[in-house]
Amino acid sequence: MNQNVKITRQQAAEEAKMLEKVFDVVRFLEGDFFEQMQDDPRIGVKIGMCQCYDFWKKNKPCENCTSMKAYAEKKQKTKLEFLDADVFLVISRYLEIDDEACVMELVKHLENDTLIDTDGRDKLVGKLKGYQDKLYIDPVTGVYNRRYFEDEIRNMQNSAGVAMIDLDDFKLYNDIYGHDMGDQVLCIVADVIKNCIRKTDKLIRYGGDEFLLILSDMVRGTLRGKLRQIQEAIENATIPNCPRLKLTASIGGVISEDGKIDEAIAKADQLMYKAKDYKAQVITECDKTIFKKEKIQNKPRILIVDASEFNRAILKEILEETYEIIEADGGNEAMHKIDEYGMKISLVLLDIIMPEKDGFEVLKYMEEERLISDIPVIIISSEDSANYIRRAYEMGVSDYINRPFDANIVYQRVSNTVKLYAKQRRLMAMVTRV
Numbered sequence: 243m244n245q246n247v248k249i250t251r252q253q254a255a256e257e258a259k260m261l262e263k264v265f266d267v268v269r270f271l272e273g274d275f276f277e278q279m280q281d282d283p284r285i286g287v288k289i290g291m292c293q294c295y296d297f298w299k300k301n302k303p304c305e306n307c308t309s310m311k312a313y314a315e316k317k318q319k320t321k322l323e324f325l326d327a328d329v330f331l332v333i334s335r336y337l338e339i340d341d342e343a344c345v346m347e348l349v350k351h352l353e354n355d356t357l358i359d360t361d362g363r364d365k366l367v368g369k370l371k372g373y374q375d376k377l378y379i380d381p382v383t384g385v386y387n388r389r390y391f392e393d394e395i396r397n398m399q400n401s402a403g404v405a406m407i408d409l410d411d412f413k414l415y416n417d418i419y420g421h422d423m424g425d426q427v428l429c430i431v432a433d434v435i436k437n438c439i440r441k442t443d444k445l446i447r448y449g450g451d452e453f454l455l456i457l458s459d460m461v462r463g464t465l466r467g468k469l470r471q472i473q474e475a476i477e478n479a480t481i482p483n484c485p486r487l488k489l490t491a492s493i494g495g496v497i498s499e500d501g502k503i504d505e506a507i508a509k510a511d512q513l514m515y516k517a518k519d520y521k522a523q524v525i526t527e528c529d530k531t532i533f534k535k536e537k538i539q540n541k542p543r544i545l546i547v548d549a550s551e552f553n554r555a556i557l558k559e560i561l562e563e564t565y566e567i568i569e570a571d572g573g574n575e576a577m578h579k580i581d582e583y584g585m586k587i588s589l590v591l592l593d594i595i596m597p598e599k600d601g602f603e604v605l606k607y608m609e610e611e612r613l614i615s616d617i618p619v620i621i622i623s624s625e626d627s628a629n630y631i632r633r634a635y636e637m638g639v640s641d642y643i644n645r646p647f648d649a650n651i652v653y654q655r656v657s658n659t660v661k662l663y664a665k666q667r668r669l670m671a672m673v674t675r676v
Contacts (some may be wrong), residue, residue: 383428494519541565543587584613591643620643
């Protein structure tokens with residue numbers, strides 16, 4: 243091919259005629275076209291000058307336009323373009339025809355029997371695999387990334403087992419040990435899961451600490467067993483330099499039989515969040531009734547202390563669907579309940595004004611037993627004296643709810659406090675294990 247940059251129009255026409263014997267497409271793109279493309283990449287579609295959109299069956303500019311690069315760098319550029327199962331060689335050559343800048347674009351369809359030696363083939367495969375790895379592999383864990391899911395999995399039609407795997411308390415790992423340790427944990431978990439699955443299965447880092455697992459040709463009866471195997475393997479994993487740190491994961495799984503993978507992922511995600519309510523559990527579609535039966539045993543326990551049976555009944559009605567309720571009608575019984583259950587109590591709802599021993603005496607007892615910092619207390623009272631409230635906060639209560647009760651406010655404050663202290667307990671347990 244003539245490598246002269248500056249040629250006449252007659253020379254260009256003669257060269258194009260010769261090249262048409264070799265290439266499927268030979269065309270010239272004027273410099274004005276590229277100037278407009280720089281201002282608006284879709285101008286090729288709008289003004290009809292860029293036939294490559296029709297040729298490559300695209301409705302948007304190429305992400306790696308060799309002609310644009312050849313024009314900008316004033317040199318020749320080459321690439322391979324893939325269209326379904328066909329491969330095309332594209333050569334873009336910068337020229338100045340009668341002193342006007344342009345690009346000659348050449349396209350050649352590579353037949354299946356195109357000759358390439360073994361060394362060249364291996365280099366090409368390696369190069370293409372490198373591009374795929376950069377595009378589809380998560381740099382931290384080495385498994386597939388979210389882009390791979392969007393491009394290759396979202397429209398998948400095969401029946402498969404679908405599981406969402408979420409590490410329990412992963413944010414705490416980062417907060418306590420730093421992000422380097424968090425990345426190490428993610429790598430270990432990814433390796434553990436890969437050791438439990440087949441080469442035909444797909445493991446994808448779906449979010450920060452969430453993994454999406456696609457188990458090809460998985461049947462309903464074996465799904466839970468496989469997910470339990472993965473969950474137990476995660477629990478048995480050892481973290482170098484931190485051997486006492488124990489990992490757990492919550493997993494939700496379903497079988498996708500009708501090809502609607504998005505719906506299956508959404509269902510698996512919902513089940514995974516149910517599993518997180520219990521921590522370190524596997525829940526599949528078949529397990530819903532099992533966990534409904536076990537729900538009472540796993541509810542956080544709340545002690546309601548109030549001399550009024552009516553007030554206790556109102557609070558119980560608000561909270562009993564989510565929490566296990568135990569009751570005390572005064573300070574003496576409250577202290578007996580605290581002795582009996584200890585740290586198995588997630589929260590105390592405590593009235594201040596009670597006969598015999600009042601709420602302040604209960605608070606004093608909890609302070610003496612060193613429980614006030616571990617078991618949160620919310621005061622419930624119609625007494626709105628600033629002195630009462632100030633004294634209660636000074637003795638370590640977490641919040642104050644005034645009567646008459648607003649059900650939404652009561653539920654939300656109780657829920658927020660229980661979750662906060664549950665997280666604090668898990669944090670302390672992790673720190674003391676190390």
